[in-house]
Amino acid sequence: MGKVIAIDGPSGAGKSTLSKLIAERLGFQFLDTGALYRATALHLMRNGLKEDSTDEEIASALKGVEIVFIDEKVFLKDTSRSYEEDVSEQIRTTDIGHYASVFSAKKVVRDFLLQKQRDAAIENNIVAEGRDMTTVVFPHAWRKFFLDASEQGRAKRRYLQLKEKGIDITMEDALRDIQERDRRDSNRDIAPLKRADDAIYIDTTDMSMDEVLERMLEAIGN
């Protein structure tokens, strides 16, 4: 089993930017678990599954589905149909963010992804970021962090990120999207977003990414 640096926090707190930077600095692999939930949601949506679909329907739609990371790209594979597609761009829309949050509240979806996430650490040192890294997937992680920021600050970051990708969005939409997802992610019954007692808490609102990075590296002890 490799070393795991587990990072949780709400949307837009800087988790993926910082996870990538830390992974680069330490020579660890980066595990973007949000991408797994997003690619799963994309597959379910395309196959007509809905919020009120039964567990059996969802489980059957997920048979033969694999999500693979290759060179920072995310591939969705359906082994039963010998089909494979680069979905890296498509999973980044606010629509897919919404459906990822809806489907990720379901046990059948979380169970589908749990072992895949743990397997990533079998032979590699990893930086894993998401909503339940420190509490459920890697409760015994080598290092644990909870990154937070004010709602306004997170909405602004999300707005700028999406704009940069050419996605048309207003600041109000970014704020509403973040509020809605946070509410759902924090209040669901299974693996809700919460701060683990032993996770180092950092409020990144008034900090630059460099400052947060330095603080984290210091805490990691490298």
Ligand code: C5P
């Ligand atoms: O982090 P990102 O915004 O890409 O995640 C998309 C959605 O996937 C989150 O809003 C959350 O509902 C879900 N998710 C989750 N557990 C994780 C990572 C993401 O439930 N570990």
